[in-house]
Structure formats: C-alpha cells, structure tokens
Amino acid sequence: MRQLGIVGVGLMGGSLALAAREKKLFDSIVGCCKSRESSRAAIELNVIDRALSFDDLIADSDTIALAAPVETIVALIPKLVAAKSDAVFADLGSTKTAIVQAIPPAIRGRFVAAHPMCGTEYSGPKAAFGSLYDDRIVVLCDTEANDQGALETIQTLFSVIGMKIVKMRSQDHDRHAAFISHLPHAISYALANSVLRQEDKRSILTLAAGGFRDMSRLAKSSSAMWIDIFKQNKPAITAAINAFDDELKKAEKLLAGDDWDALERWMKSANALHAIFKAE
Amino acid sequence: MRQLGIVGVGLMGGSLALAAREKKLFDSIVGCCKSRESSRAAIELNVIDRALSFDDLIADSDTIALAAPVETIVALIPKLVAAKSDAVFADLGSTKTAIVQAIPPAIRGRFVAAHPMCGTEYSGPKAAFGSLYDDRIVVLCDTEANDQGALETIQTLFSVIGMKIVKMRSQDHDRHAAFISHLPHAISYALANSVLRQEDKRSILTLAAGGFRDMSRLAKSSSAMWIDIFKQNKPAITAAINAFDDELKKAEKLLAGDDWDALERWMKSANALHAIFKAE
Numbered sequence: 155m156r157q158l159g160i161v162g163v164g165l166m167g168g169s170l171a172l173a174a175r176e177k178k179l180f181d182s183i184v185g186c187c188k189s190r191e192s193s194r195a196a197i198e199l200n201v202i203d204r205a206l207s208f209d210d211l212i213a214d215s216d217t218i219a220l221a222a223p224v225e226t227i228v229a230l231i232p233k234l235v236a237a238k239s240d241a242v243f244a245d246l247g248s249t250k251t252a253i254v255q256a257i258p259p260a261i262r263g264r265f266v267a268a269h270p271m272c273g274t275e276y277s278g279p280k281a282a283f284g285s286l287y288d289d290r291i292v293v294l295c296d297t298e299a300n301d302q303g304a305l306e307t308i309q310t311l312f313s314v315i316g317m318k319i320v321k322m323r324s325q326d327h328d329r330h331a332a333f334i335s336h337l338p339h340a341i342s343y344a345l346a347n348s349v350l351r352q353e354d355k356r357s358i359l360t361l362a363a364g365g366f367r368d369m370s371r372l373a374k375s376s377s378a379m380w381i382d383i384f385k386q387n388k389p390a391i392t393a394a395i396n397a398f399d400d401e402l403k404k405a406e407k408l409l410a411g412d413d414w415d416a417l418e419r420w421m422k423s424a425n426a427l428h429a430i431f432k433a434e
Numbered sequence: 435m436r437q438l439g440i441v442g443v444g445l446m447g448g449s450l451a452l453a454a455r456e457k458k459l460f461d462s463i464v465g466c467c468k469s470r471e472s473s474r475a476a477i478e479l480n481v482i483d484r485a486l487s488f489d490d491l492i493a494d495s496d497t498i499a500l501a502a503p504v505e506t507i508v509a510l511i512p513k514l515v516a517a518k519s520d521a522v523f524a525d526l527g528s529t530k531t532a533i534v535q536a537i538p539p540a541i542r543g544r545f546v547a548a549h550p551m552c553g554t555e556y557s558g559p560k561a562a563f564g565s566l567y568d569d570r571i572v573v574l575c576d577t578e579a580n581d582q583g584a585l586e587t588i589q590t591l592f593s594v595i596g597m598k599i600v601k602m603r604s605q606d607h608d609r610h611a612a613f614i615s616h617l618p619h620a621i622s623y624a625l626a627n628s629v630l631r632q633e634d635k636r637s638i639l640t641l642a643a644g645g646f647r648d649m650s651r652l653a654k655s656s657s658a659m660w661i662d663i664f665k666q667n668k669p670a671i672t673a674a675i676n677a678f679d680d681e682l683k684k685a686e687k688l689l690a691g692d693d694w695d696a697l698e699r700w701m702k703s704a705n706a707l708h709a710i711f712k713a714e
Contacts, residue, residue: 271643291640320640333629334641338649341621344681346704349613352677355710360571360600361614363551367711368648369618374708377701381694388689395686397632399679401624406675409668414661421657424626428654430635431647 159215160185161208161230163196165274166246167221168282171201173315176284186211187279188222196279212237217307220245224253225382231256234265242304244268244311248331248379249386250295250324263301266308267324269293269331270317275374288316295324332390333397339372339380340395346373439495440465441488441510443476445554446526447501448562451481453595456564466491467559468502476559492517497587500525504533505662511536514545522584524548524591528611528659529666530575530604543581546588547604549573549611550597555654568596575604612670613677619652619660620675626653 158174160167163185171183185202187193193205208230212218218237220227224247234243235258243265247253250267257265272290274281292312297305309319322330349358349370358366384391408417438454440447443465451463465482467473473485488510492498498517500507504527514523515538523545527533530547537545552570554561572592577585589599602610629638629650638646664671688697 271641273643273645290643293640322640330633330637330641333632334638334646335643337628338625338645340682340685341625342645342649343701343704344678344685345618345621346707347700348617348674348678348681350703350706351681352613352674353610357610358614358707358710360573360602361551361610362711363553363570363615365553365618365622365652366614368651369622370707371648372645373704375701375705377698377705380701381698384689384697385692385694388692392686392689394628394632395682395689398624398628399682401628401631402620402675402679405620405624406672409664409672409675412665412668414665417664418657418661420627421623421655421660423630424623424653425655425657426630427626427638427650430638431642 156180156182156217157215158183159206159211159218160202161211161218161220162222162226163187163192163202163205163279163282164221164277165281165286166270167219168196168199168201168279169284169286170219170221170246170315171196172282172284173287174311175200177314179311179314180217184211184215192279199279199282201279201282208233209236212241216241217311218243220247223379223382224249224386227253228256228386231265232258234258235260237261240264242266242307244308246270248335248383250293250327250331252386254296254299254324262299264304266297266300266305267295268308268312269295269327270312271335275371277376277379285316287312290317291320292317293320293322293327295322295327297321328387329390329393332387332394336383336387336391337394337398339375340384340391341398342370342372342375346370436460436462436497437495438463439486439491439498440482441491441498441500442502442506443467443472443482443485443559443562444501444557445561445566446550447499448476448479448481448559449564449566450499450501450526450595451476452562452564453567454591455480457594459591459594460497464491464495472559479559479562481559481562488513489516492521496521497591498523500527503659503662504529504666507533508536508666511545512538514538515540517541520544522546522587524588526550528615528663530573530607530611532666534576534579534604542579544584546577546580546585547575548588548592549575549607550592551615555651557656557659565596567592570597571600572597573600573602573607575602575607577601608667609670609673612667612674616663616667616671617674617678619655620664620671621678622650622652622655626650 438460
C-alpha cells in the first residue's frame with residue numbers, strides 16, 4: 155500500500171493532496187498539520203485521510219512532500235533520515251539553495267527540490283483546491299544529484315497532476331525568483347502599507363479599481379511564510395529591490411524635471427511585457 | 435431626437451457607448467475618433483452609429499462625453515462653448531483639478547467632472563465592453579458648481595448603466611487617486627522595467643505565476659494616456675511615490691539588519707487590507 159505523507163497541509167500541501175486524490179495516485183494520503191484545528195479542518199474537508207505526528211508520518215509514508223514555510227523545511231530535513239529506506243521526498247518551498255544545502259547526504263539522491271510556480275494569497279487547508287497545479291510550471295533544482303528512480307517518481311507525481319517540468323540550478327532559481335516572485339511581494343507589502351498609512355478605509359474602497367486590487371493582492375500573503383523566504387533569499391531579494399529602486403528613481407527624476415518624452419518612453423518600455431505574455 | 439456624442443472612442447468612451455446603447459438611453463450615438471482606422475473599428479463593432487469631426491459632434495449632440503487622454507480633454511474644453519445652449523457635458527478623465535480649472539465659465543454649470551473607477555490595461559475601440567461600468571463607482575467632483583438639471587442628466591446616465599455615485603472635491607480626488615490609482619501604475623511600470631532589464635523572456639515565462647502577472651498587468655497600460663495623468667497630477671504623484679519609497683526603504687533596512695521580527699510585523703501590517711476588502 156502506497157502512502158503520500160504531506161508535512162504542512164495548507165494551500166500548497168492541501169492542494170497537492172486533493173490533486174493526488176483525484177488522480178488516485180496513492181492508497182492513502184496522510185498529513186502532519188501545524189495545529190489540532192488545522193488537522194480537523196483538513197480531515198473534514200477530505201483533504202487528507204488521517205492526521206499523523208511528524209515522526210509517524212515519516213515512518214509510514216512512501217512519498218513525502220514538505221509543504222511548510224521554508225525555514226521549517228530546513229529544520230525538518232535532517233529528520234527525514236528516519237524514513238523508509240526507499241521513501242522519496244520533495245519539498246514545495248519558494249527558495250531552493252538553502253533547502254538543497256540542508257539535505258543530508260544519506261537521502262540526497264531521493265530528495266527532489268521543487269518549486270511549483272503557483273499559489274494564491276490565501277493559506278491554510280481551507281484555501282486548498284485540486285486544480286491549483288493544473289497546467290502550471292514546477293521548477294526542479296539540482297536534479298543531477300538525484301537517483302533516477304526517485305526523480306522519476308516525483309516527476310510522475312507532478313506530471314499526472316498537470317504540471318510542466320522545468321529544471322534549473324538552485325542558485326539560478328533563487329536569483330530569478332527574487333526578481334519575478336519575491337520582489338513583487340515586497341512591493342505589494344510596501345504599497346499596502348503606504349496606502350494604509352495615508353488613506354482611510356472609505357477612500358480606499360471608493361477609489362480602488364481593479365488596478366489597486368491586483369497590486370495589493372499579494373500584500374494579503376501570509377507573513378509567516380514570507381518572512382522565511384526573505385531570510386533565506388536575502389542577498390538576491392536585496393539586489394532585486396535595489397534594481398527596482400533604480401527604476402523608480404529614474405521615473406521620479408524624469409517627473410521632477412518635467413522630462414515628459416523620456417518618462418513616456420520609460421512607460422512604453424514597460425509595455426514590452428505585453429508581447430512576452432501574449433506570445434504564450 | 436437625443437444624441438450622445440463621445441470624444442475619444444476607446445476603452446472608456448466605447449464602453450460608455452455600448453452601455454448607453456444597451457439601455458436605449460439615446461436615439462443616436464456618435465463618436466469623434468483619433469484616427470480613420472479607429473472610426474472604422476468603432477462603427478464595425480457597432481460601438482457608435484457614426485463618426486463625426488469634433489466640430490460636427492459638438493454642434494449636433496445633446497450629451498457630450500470627453501473620453502480622451504486628460505491633456506487632450508483640457509485642450510478641447512474651451513471649444514465646448516460652441517455646443518447647443520442646452521447641451522450637457524461630462525469628462526471621464528483620471529485627474530480632476532486641471533480639468534475643472536479648464537472649464538469656461540459659460541458652460542461651467544453644464545459640465546460635470548467625472549472619474550469612473552474602472553478600466554483595464556487595454557485601449558482602443560476593440561477594448562470596449564458594455565459591462566465595464568456595471569456595479570462600479572463614479573466620482574463626481576465639485577458638483578456644487580453644476581446646474582441642477584445638467585447634474586441630474588449626467589447622474590441618471592451613470593446610474594442607469596449601473597454605477598454608484600460618490601461626490602468629492604477635485605483636489606481631494608487627485609490626492610487620493612495619486613495613492614490608490616496613479617502610484618500603482620508607476621510601481622507596475624518600474625517593476626516591469628526592472629524585471630525586463632534583468633531577466634530574459636524564458637525565465638519570465640517560466641517563473642511568472644499569478645503574483646507577477648497581477649503586479650505587472652498595469653505596466654501594459656497606454657503610455658499616451660498615463661503620461662498625461664502624470665503631467666496633471668505631478669505633485670500628488672510625487673508625494674505618493676515618496677511615501678511608497680519610505681515604506682520600501684523601511685523594509686530594506688530591516689532586511690539588511692536581519693531584523694526579522696520587525697520585518698514580519700511590517701508584512702503583517704500590510705495584511706490589514708484583507709479586512710478592508712473583505713468588509714465590502
């Protein structure tokens with residue numbers, strides 16, 4: 155009997171459970187939750203079959219997915235050596251270098267470092283939904299260190315739930331993710347804080363059209379999850395914030411100098427994203 | 435026979451035409467377009483009945499909506515004195531102070547300064563759709579200067595197409611809009627430019643999940659439209675960018691100093707937007 159064990163049954167882990175259940179990939183799906191309340195919700199919502207302690211989950215499961223905040227993942231990885239000798243592992247963390255470095259040599263071949271490029275601003279088992287991974291990309295890092303069999307098992311899991319697989323070095327992943335994922339979160343938190351400081355609730359509700367709602371959506375993301383990402387990817391995130399700062403300063407300078415032609419060119423150059431996403 | 439004349443048949447003007455047509459509010463709907471190509475598209479898509487020159491549109495129409503970029507609106511307003519003596523006017527511009535100041539005394543009572551709080555990142559007549567205004571807010575500014583009859587005509591037009599009316603002083607509108615609408619555009623342009631400068635197309639497509647797509651959507655907005663808004667609302671936009679800068683600098687400083695508790699509190703304070711939008 156094959157068992158999927160999920161550590162952290164929130165948006166990511168819970169959605170993995172639901173997608174795997176739908177595809178009948180395992181005989182049973184168990185979870186280790188961060189609280190009794192969370193366990194109860196995950197069982198009631200039929201996300202997992204049973205809630206187990208971390209040690210019991212590790213001892214019993216054949217495929218183990220770590221879907222906790224990334225500092226928790228790093229803390230738990232050494233304990234995976236207690237798992238079955240043929241168990242395979244994957245994490246779903248948003249950073250990869252620190253996680254790869256934390257994998258004990260004894261299980262390095264069987265641990266696939268993964269980052270599914272999807273999510274919402276919500277968290278917890280109630281936020282989980284079975285189609286989260288459908289047609290999205292999962293980045294697998296440093297797979298040259300993986301055993302062929304373990305890599306195939308994890309790749310099959312992601313493929314069957316609808317994901318497209320891309321491989322990348324963990325350092326490259328972290329540098330790209332800093333710009334394309336972590337920076338937007340920093341900006342959204344800063345935008346939300348500056349608007350909340352200046353504007354009252356009524357003005358926000360009156361004037362917030364789709365643009366502001368989109369730009370501030372990420373600012374609702376779990377701080378417990380994101381503080382860990384900022385800790386682990388600090389240098390790359392700092393570099394990304396600096397690069398963004400430079401661009402905003404350029405606009406401020408053109409605005410201050412009434413250099414409208416150059417400011418319009420600056421806006422127009424940003425339009426190039428249009429073509430990139432259109433080409434998909 | 436009542437005629438609606440729309441100056442600038444793009445996303446905003448074209449959508450107004452479609453919504454008004456659906457509600458059968460006018461006997462005919464005419465438009466003044468920025469190009470022959472645009473006129474042809476607007477007629478073919480059944481957005482307007484006929485394309486007219488600006489002078490002919492002004493001479494013939496009973497209700498006239500200005501839906502051009504805001505510098506064009508300011509340039510055209512003096513010419514509205516040539517309209518019928520009982521014609522009523524509204525503009526749909528994203529700034530209000532400069533537009534209100536440009537209204538000639540002879541038509542001040544009949545000109546309602548309006549900002550519908552909706553839009554998309556697309557422009558031109560093909561971007562227009564009849565439900566754009568449905569259930570959205572329109573801000574009317576400085577209405578104490580309006581004649582009762584003209585104000586009622588314009589309010590009825592907006593109400594019938596599904597809008598909720600909010601009144602505000604034009605200076606207040608511009609200050610709030612700088613934070614809640616114009617700042618997010620500046621940020622999105624800066625994010626798009628910094629990512630395009632650092633990242634290649636392939637990495638962007640691989641790693642861009644919903645968050646980055648949302649945050650960069652506004653960067654696709656028409657530079658021709660937005661450069662005008664930045665010109666007219668420069669002081670308020672500068673203040674908003676500075677306030678945002680302060681927040682981002684705060685985060686950078688906490689990150690540099692490994693002050694994780696304070697950085698997490700900073701993230702958590704942004705979560706407060708959650709509750710504001712949830713209460714709707």
